[in-house]
Amino acid sequence: MPEGHTVHRLAGALTELFSGQRPAVTSPQGRFSQGAERLTGRVALPAHAWGKHFFMPFSHDPAPVSLGDDGPDWLHVHLGLYGSWSFAGDRHFVAEDTIGAPRRRIGERESLGGVSDEWEPPEPRDTVRVRLAHEHGIADLTGPNQCQVLTGSDVRSIVSRLGPDPIRNDPGDRERFTSLVRRRRVPVGQLVLDQAVAAGPGNIYRADCLWRVGIHPLRPGNRVSEARLGLLWDDLVVAMREGVRDGFIQTNPLEFSPSDPADENDRRFAVYHRTGRPCWRCGTPVADSMLAGRRLFWCPGCQH
DNA sequence: ACGAAATGTCTAA
DNA sequence: TAGACCTTTCGTT
Incomplete structure (x- = not known):
């Protein structure tokens, strides 16, 4: 149930949790295996939101990039009607349980903000399209309408078809x-x-x-x-x-x-x-x- | 068990 | 305008 505010919030949360790191990217469900393989080992950089579209650059080097730059591969997610991200992790990894649909799934209270040292990643549901993981936590994406790896040029073409975003409220x-x-x-x-x-x-x-x-x-x-x-x-x-x-x-x-x-x-x-x-x-x-x-x-x- | 609905978007007819 | 698609929850049999 994601309107634009949810996607902007997610961009903030995923930036906080993963930017500057090289998360392991997997697709437990299998439908994003190719994309996951392409992103694994790269540095995640700060994510962007425009309307209901989410973009996160994955680069070979950690230099900052702007939305739609050439160079990085871009993870593009549209949650559609009921896509959502769920989070779980240790005390270094603080996030809301679920952003997107108003439901709790994996990593419910018991594994969130849990005990300090013994955290183990929970088994993903079999519908998890993407899991981003590092030693302190995981983020699982289920039910997205779109989830793909794009070039900068692909990203620019999507953004060029979008109208002004009230949350950005840019000049003009x-x-x-x-x-x-x-x-x-x-x-x-x-x-x-x-x-x-x-x-x-x-x-x-x-x-x-x-x-x-x-x-x-x-x-x-x-x-x-x-x-x-x-x-x-x-x-x-x-x-x-x-x-x-x-x-x-x-x-x-x-x-x-x-x-x-x-x-x-x-x-x-x-x-x-x-x-x-x-x-x-x-x-x-x-x-x-x-x-x-x-x-x-x-x-x-x-x-x- | 089954169907409907849900903060979405696309394509075909 | 109808149907397809992605998934879960909640109400009704």
Whole structure:
């Protein structure tokens, strides 16, 4: 369940755990054996994220590189709908158990941050596509949509097809986003999920950020004012950066007291997965429908 | 046991 | 628009 914030977080975690080292790369499942062989023995360098794409360079020498440089081989991972990384290791190896899908798998609590000296790598599940390993810990990747070794030129070609990433929010991105939306008649809710328009937002940020700025998701892109699209971009930047910081999505702006009876599951989001429940802002029941193959949630009362 | 759904994307028709 | 793909969990028989 990885939207862009998860991938940025992973880039940070894997950089911290493996950059500067020469991890053993294996494919317990066997479907990445060739790639694993190519990467083994090389120095892992700091990883990059752009939208939902993860890139980690593996080089013969430890000199720093930029995203898409020629020279290193690039590990490229797209988690898709349910890919995830799991971590386990000794006390020198600190990471969250699982990043990606909200599940715990290998290396659950008992082997994480465990006792200092006696750590042994756990047996991988038979679905583990890639394992990165060094003496203090392992990272296992399961269920990715894409996992491959690329050249710098391949990487540049992927990145060139991606729109601006709200988590990066580079100069000019705000204007780029608003102009990409305003030149099309497609519903704005569909454009927010188009990775060539904005790289990183998924179904939750789409639904909830549109709600937060009051835009109806079915409004055609060319009929949303420049000003409102600017506010939408700004809100994506804020919400997704909070996701990177916190490690989870918390898009409902309302605060609850610990004793509040509101359903725990219901508190987290604004409209996402809240069909039929009252809008936090106006009380109208939240609606849902399918749009271009994805479930869409919005409040018919206060989004226009 | 079985089916559906899940924070995604691609391809074919 | 439908189906394929990568995997797990959760609800229903």
